[in-house]
Amino acid sequence: MNDSAIIQAEHLTKVFRDFWRRPKVRAVRDVSFEVRPGEVFGLLGPNGSGKSTTLKMVLGLLHPTGGALRVFGQSPREVKIKARIGYVPEESYLYPYLTCEETLDFYGTLFDLNAGERRTRKEQLLEMIGLQHARRRRVGEFSKGMARRIGLAQALINDPDLIILDEPTSGLDPLGCRQVKDLIVALAKRGKTVVLSSHLLADVEDICDRVAILYNGQIQAQGPIHELLEERERYRLTLPHDLPAEVLQRVLAAVRAELGAEPAVDHPRRDLEQFFIEVVERARREASEASGVGPSPGVAAYLRDQASPVGSRELSAEERQRAADETLKKLL
Amino acid sequence: MKPVLAIAWMAVRSAVRSRVVGVLLGLLFLAIIGLPLTVKSDGTLAGEVQVRLTYTLGAVLIILSIATWWAGCAAVSSEVQAKQIQLVLTKPVGRGAVWLGKWLGLVALNAALLAVSGAAIYGMIRWKLSPARLTEAQQRELREQILVARYSVAPQPLDVTAEARRIFAEQQKAGAVPTNQPVEQVVRAIEESLVRSAHTVPPGYKRTWVFELPAAPVGEQPVVLRYKFSSSEVTKGTLVRGLWLVGPVGKADRFELEQVNATDGAHAVAIPVSAFGGSRQVAVEYANINPLPIAVLFEPQGGIELQPYAGSFEGNLARALMLAWVQLAFVGAVALAAGTLLSLPVAALVTGYVLLLVKAGDYVALLATERGTFFSGAAQGQPGESALDWVLRQVLWVESALVQPLQGPNVLEYLTAGRALEWSAVAGAFLIKVVIYSGLCAAVTTFLFNRREIALPME
Numbered sequence: 079m080n081d082s083a084i085i086q087a088e089h090l091t092k093v094f095r096d097f098w099r100r101p102k103v104r105a106v107r108d109v110s111f112e113v114r115p116g117e118v119f120g121l122l123g124p125n126g127s128g129k130s131t132t133l134k135m136v137l138g139l140l141h142p143t144g145g146a147l148r149v150f151g152q153s154p155r156e157v158k159i160k161a162r163i164g165y166v167p168e169e170s171y172l173y174p175y176l177t178c179e180e181t182l183d184f185y186g187t188l189f190d191l192n193a194g195e196r197r198t199r200k201e202q203l204l205e206m207i208g209l210q211h212a213r214r215r216r217v218g219e220f221s222k223g224m225a226r227r228i229g230l231a232q233a234l235i236n237d238p239d240l241i242i243l244d245e246p247t248s249g250l251d252p253l254g255c256r257q258v259k260d261l262i263v264a265l266a267k268r269g270k271t272v273v274l275s276s277h278l279l280a281d282v283e284d285i286c287d288r289v290a291i292l293y294n295g296q297i298q299a300q301g302p303i304h305e306l307l308e309e310r311e312r313y314r315l316t317l318p319h320d321l322p323a324e325v326l327q328r329v330l331a332a333v334r335a336e337l338g339a340e341p342a343v344d345h346p347r348r349d350l351e352q353f354f355i356e357v358v359e360r361a362r363r364e365a366s367e368a369s370g371v372g373p374s375p376g377v378a379a380y381l382r383d384q385a386s387p388v389g390s391r392e393l394s395a396e397e398r399q400r401a402a403d404e405t406l407k408k409l410l
Numbered sequence: 411m412k413p414v415l416a417i418a419w420m421a422v423r424s425a426v427r428s429r430v431v432g433v434l435l436g437l438l439f440l441a442i443i444g445l446p447l448t449v450k451s452d453g454t455l456a457g458e459v460q461v462r463l464t465y466t467l468g469a470v471l472i473i474l475s476i477a478t479w480w481a482g483c484a485a486v487s488s489e490v491q492a493k494q495i496q497l498v499l500t501k502p503v504g505r506g507a508v509w510l511g512k513w514l515g516l517v518a519l520n521a522a523l524l525a526v527s528g529a530a531i532y533g534m535i536r537w538k539l540s541p542a543r544l545t546e547a548q549q550r551e552l553r554e555q556i557l558v559a560r561y562s563v564a565p566q567p568l569d570v571t572a573e574a575r576r577i578f579a580e581q582q583k584a585g586a587v588p589t590n591q592p593v594e595q596v597v598r599a600i601e602e603s604l605v606r607s608a609h610t611v612p613p614g615y616k617r618t619w620v621f622e623l624p625a626a627p628v629g630e631q632p633v634v635l636r637y638k639f640s641s642s643e644v645t646k647g648t649l650v651r652g653l654w655l656v657g658p659v660g661k662a663d664r665f666e667l668e669q670v671n672a673t674d675g676a677h678a679v680a681i682p683v684s685a686f687g688g689s690r691q692v693a694v695e696y697a698n699i700n701p702l703p704i705a706v707l708f709e710p711q712g713g714i715e716l717q718p719y720a721g722s723f724e725g726n727l728a729r730a731l732m733l734a735w736v737q738l739a740f741v742g743a744v745a746l747a748a749g750t751l752l753s754l755p756v757a758a759l760v761t762g763y764v765l766l767l768v769k770a771g772d773y774v775a776l777l778a779t780e781r782g783t784f785f786s787g788a789a790q791g792q793p794g795e796s797a798l799d800w801v802l803r804q805v806l807w808v809e810s811a812l813v814q815p816l817q818g819p820n821v822l823e824y825l826t827a828g829r830a831l832e833w834s835a836v837a838g839a840f841l842i843k844v845v846i847y848s849g850l851c852a853a854v855t856t857f858l859f860n861r862r863e864i865a866l867p868m869e
Contacts, residue, residue: 094866094867103867134865137496138500139499139500139863139865140863140865140866141863157502157504158502159502163500167493167496167497169493171492171493171496171497172494172497173424175423175424176420180423185497185501187413188416188498188501188503189501190412190502232497
């Protein structure tokens with residue numbers, strides 16, 4: 079085990095008992111993992127696999143039945159370590175009678191932030207989640223997606239070192255999902271540690287450095303995501319989009335001659351999420367008025383790495399493709 | 411402290427926005443304005459004001475007690491159920507601070523609601539006292555008897571111990587004492603009988619009580635002699651003629667006042683300050699001059715008392731409201747403690763049990779003594795007392811020891827009788843109910859709350 083690990087779990091077990099203290103459900107069984115500084119760690123698994131229970135033990139809301147658990151080198155029940163943690167629960171457990179602004183102010187006060195700091199961060203967070211126009215609306219009146227955004231903002235009010243997100247994209251539209259993913263990437267870029275649980279595999283694949291896959295309370299697989307997913311015995315060849323047809327034919331002929339087999343050729347498809355975002359952004363530019371969530375300028379300034387703005391970390395589909403091509407060129 | 415105040419403020423804000431405060435204010439005003447229209451007094455002006463005060467302030471205290479009971483139980487338990495507490499407890503806030511914040515929110519709300527209710531009740535009394543409605547004499551009568559704060563001074567206690575022992579020894583020698591009765595119980599019964607006869611005035615006789623006042627009466631405010639008695643004539647409302655003589659001990663020149671009173675209800679007469687001759691030691695004599703042979707029995711406890719002036723009604727009302735606030739703070743602490751550790755319905759039941767126990771403190775204390783009889787029907791020390799009786803008596807003794815310090819003056823009785831609620835009583839109640847008992851609730855609850863798992867699947 080690494081002493082500098084943000085979270086260290088060794089043989090973690092959680093048994094839920096009934097009124098008579100008899101074991102009822104064994105939710106987590108002998109789980110060991112560690113989360114290192116600055117990484118995005120994903121807990122994957124189907125419903126009831128023990129993801130949320132594990133996170134709640136990390137947060138000190140549940141107590142392990144067995145094993146050892148350290149967060150920032152201390153017991154998760156230690157109050158002072160919570161100043162460094164931001165938590166986004168699976169549902170938005172907010173006070174319905176508080177307005178958007180009051181909610182952020184309330185949680186900021188719990189972190190003992192001074193009034194000026196709270197005001198600055200509140201403004202930036204409201205802008206980031208696109209709810210400036212709804213700042214005086216009560217949270218109880220919000221749609222699920224809007225409430226999720228406030229839930230996310232409250233978790234960032236203290237500029238945490240460790241962000242724990244339980245099903246972070248649940249209830250969000252694709253735009254919101256993308257924003258959350260961009261945010262996670264931006265936070266990781268700034269050296270923050272992120273732990274998230276999800277059963278939406280595409281989300282995890284996009285942003286996680288390492289994952290642990292849970293089933294029936296046990297870790298079934300664990301490791302860096304590229305190691306787990308990479309099929310080292312197969313290759314994919316991506317050609318530039320403006321390649322003349324005759325050049326393509328020559329390349330294919332060469333491949334056929336070399337391999338003695340017909341290579342599969344088709345057109346690459348755009349990512350649906352990217353396509354959706356482009357359509358909505360275009361519609362938003364054309365519309366003069368909109369209800370619900372407003373446009374977001376990106377991650378709040380105080381959460382950004384000043385030396386490397388988040389915009390540079392936000393990879394488009396083309397950029398990802400180009401990076402993959404370069405990697406492939408080096409390999410070949 | 412900032413997070414604690416933020417939680418308190420959030421609790422207040424939620425109560426206001428969820429319309430709880432609005433509904434409570436509506437109910438309080440309905441009670442203050444509506445109740446006096448529906449109740450009848452004994453027909454006297456003093457009686458009418460007493461009834462108004464009793465019903466309005468009583469209703470306010472009942473409404474706020476129930477609201478505090480419910481809100482205290484729900485404050486944390488509902489957040490555990492709705493899971494909002496999970497977000498709060500993942501912030502750097504101790505669980506004790508969460509408890510304290512919720513409790514401060516409750517007491518702040520109660521303070522505001524009591525202040526508004528008190529102002530409304532006072533406004534109603536002022537309206538009643540307006541020159542357009544009452545003559546100057548009527549106003550003075552109210553100001554002297556009800557709308558005032560007076561000390562309550564009981565006569566010096568009679569020492570009947572030696573006499574009771576002597577009678578017991580005589581009766582024992584004569585074989586008149588039952589052998590199966592504990593000695594102390596028999597002696598106490600003889601003592602009670604002696605005290606009762608010392609408060610009985612047969613026809614044609616007189617009886618004197620000596621009072622030690624806190625200070626020699628001065629100023630213009632008279633001293634009120636308040637008394638209640640029964641008579642040997644069983645017919646309800648029988649009128650009895652008596653002569654009161656009041657003056658310094660050992661002086662023959664005394665203030666005299668003849669009174670004809672019904673045997674039911676409390677009576678009050680104003681004694682001018684001049685009657686006391688600057689003395690703190692006062693003799694009050696009652697002569698039974700009734701033409702018919704009727705004996706008069708003054709109640710040994712509170713049957714006769716002198717009430718020198720202590721202060722204004724306004725000050726007394728303020729202290730009464732403070733005592734009520736202290737009581738509500740204690741109710742809130744118990745309810746919040748139960749609601750922090752248990753689900754809402756269970757917490758409500760447990761709180762109800764504790765408050766009932768506190769309310770019945772005197773009865774529990776009585777049961778805990780040798781007078782209580784349980785399974786075997788035998789009192790303590792009597793032959794046949796079972797082990798179960800003994801165990802139950804010990805449990806009751808512990809309960810009694812815990813709830814006895816919480817007993818205090820009945821705010822309503824004191825205020826409506828014009829009896830002074832002293833600052834020392836307010837300070838004492840604050841120390842016991844807020845500092846010690848609510849502090850104890852906070853400490854025990856924090857200890858257990860720290861060990862409680864908050865995100866269990868069934869919650």
